[in-house]
Amino acid sequence: MAKLELQDLTKAYSRDIVPVKRLNLTVEDNEFLTLVGPSGCGKSTILRMIAGLDQPTEGRVLIGDRDVSRLAPGDRNIAMVFQSYALYPHMTVGENIASGLKLRHLPAGDIQKRVQEASGVLGLDPLLDRKPAKLSGGQRQRVALARALVRNPDVFLLDEPLSNLDALLREQVRADLKQIFADQKSPIVYVTHDQTEAMTLSTKVAVLSNGYLQQLGHPHEIYKTPANRFVASFIGSPQMNLFPLSRTGNDVVLGNFRVPLPAGVHSSSVILGIRPEHLRLPRPGDALTVTGNVFLVENLGMHDLVSLKVQGDPSLSLRAILPADATWSRENLTLALPPETIHWFDGETEQRLSA
Ligand SMILES: Nc1ncnc2c1ncn2[C@@H]1O[C@H](COP(=O)(O)OP(=O)(O)OP(=O)(O)O)[C@@H](O)[C@H]1O
Ligand SMILES: [Mg+2]
Incomplete structure (x- = not known):
């Protein structure tokens, strides 16, 4: 051998x-x-x-x-x-x-x-x-x-x-x-x-x-x-959602929503990534959410692949995998972004920032 x-x-x-x-x-x-x-x-x-x-x-x-x-x-x-x-x-x-x-x-x-x-x-x-x-x-x-x-x-x-x-x-x-x-x-x-x-x-x-x-x-x-x-974009199907965003203080702005940057990030522009399977319907206590309007639902059997336009910036669209038996509205659908599932990349070098 x-x-x-x-x-x-x-x-x-x-x-x-x-x-x-x-x-x-x-x-x-x-x-x-x-x-x-x-x-x-x-x-x-x-x-x-x-x-x-x-x-x-x-x-x-x-x-x-x-x-x-x-x-x-x-x-x-x-x-x-x-x-x-x-x-x-x-x-x-x-x-x-x-x-x-x-x-x-x-x-x-x-x-x-x-x-x-x-x-x-x-x-x-x-x-x-x-x-x-x-x-x-x-x-x-x-x-x-x-x-x-x-x-x-x-x-x-x-x-x-x-x-x-x-x-x-x-x-x-x-x-x-x-x-x-x-x-x-x-x-x-x-x-x-x-x-x-x-x-x-x-x-x-x-x-x-x-x-x-x-x-x-x-x-x-x-x-x-x-x-x-x-x-990040190549591995995982459906693809990870990736948003190039500018920094505002210690936050980035995603549509009408503020997402705090992790400590120690000094980049002036970043890319926020979240996989469709990590977005979910909110539970009490969820601090980070985003709201959008649904424009496409693809039924995958056990799950629905839901596409939305982010409220406050319709140029941003987001895809989420939700259980097929869940009930939600097509207008003003709010989804939680569990902070531990967010990926951060530098806006210029495109290299990973978060651990
Ligand atoms: N004999 C050759 N002469 C010139 N260019 C070639 C030759 N063989 C391959 N290439 C080029 O080299 C690159 C790599 O080809 P390769 O076949 O290794 O790709 P691959 O990753 O296996 O792609 P695929 O997933 O489509 O099979 C391609 O741009 C291809 O056009
Ligand atoms: Mg080949």
């Missing part, structure tokens, strides 16, 4: 296209790192450089202190699962799973044993003799995962492996993945656009934007204490 280390990893496709800039990251054994960020921010490029499918412009890839930057993909002992799980159509499921091992000339007995293990874990036993054309999308994805698992790689790389599946199947395979990878010792680097996957599977999440690492941490840490405005 071996940790994966990226040192000053940089990729420039041209002078203007530099999706990865001096990236430093370590993924230890037993760690599950998820890369998230907007489309085009370099996630696949990072995986391809780790796998050896792309050459870094600068920097190094180390596996267990060994510099593999110059090694061919086949010499790195890395297993990669792509979004488009290219299976060999003329081979059966069993042969597909074994294909990587056959290339490495392992004894037939060993190959059979490993294929059986992986097929058992992924529930593929009844399908071993079928051809891929006769499988569902989810079954094909499991075959691609099994083919990666049997390899016993030093590092697992997965690039949006579930994005072709429908919502139900995604949930099921996500739960399977969690169990399968709980028994894996090798470092895992996973790419997804799905926040639930990132939150539930990862031990660490790396948020990327503009070629740079914006924040690295446990998924809950990133949700609770986003390091800057970008991370």
Whole structure:
């Protein structure tokens, strides 16, 4: 078993296209790192450089202190699962799973044993003799995962492996993945656009934007204490409400409402952030409230996603998640802002101010 280390990893496709800039990251054994960020921010490029499918412009890839930057993909002992799980159509499921091992000339007995293990874990036993054309999308994805698992790689790389599946199947395979990878010792680097996957599977999440690492941490840490405005707006769905506001004494003014700044904040302009799930109907004793007029209600089943225009400044709109069975009026709806759930960012640097 071996940790994966990226040192000053940089990729420039041209002078203007530099999706990865001096990236430093370590993924230890037993760690599950998820890369998230907007489309085009370099996630696949990072995986391809780790796998050896792309050459870094600068920097190094180390596996267990060994510099593999110059090694061919086949010499790195890395297993990669792509979004488009290219299976060999003329081979059966069993042969597909074994294909990587056959290339490495392992004894037939060993190959059979490993294929059986992986097929058992992924529930593929009844399908071993079928051809891929006769499988569902989810079954094909499991075959691609099994083919990666049997390899016993030093590092697992997965690039949006579930994005072709429908919502139900995604949930099921996500739960399977969690169990399968709980028994894996090798470092895992996973790419997804799905926040639930990132939150539930990862031990660490790396948020990327503009070629740079914006924040690295446990998924809950990133949700609770986003390091800057970008991370605050990117992590969490629906998005955090973010209001750029000017300072008036020790307060900021949000529509007709005053919100005191936390002690020790000296910025002349700030951004106040509050997640839709943290706004709630007021209870006696709530000191901080905001009132608005509702212009949209989206029913999400258990909850309503309610959009309001803030009283006193209709250019500000606010979204709140309220229980679907609650009663409230569309005019003059007052919501509480629990002070401990407010996030503060500097108006200019956009970096986090509150702890
Ligand atoms: N071979 C290439 N030549 C030039 N530019 C490229 C090449 N491959 C990727 N790029 C550019 O590099 C940037 C990063 O691409 P990459 O595929 O890593 O993004 P990504 O984060 O995986 O996006 P997505 O979420 O859409 O998969 C993009 O701007 C892309 O257009
Ligand atoms: Mg990609």
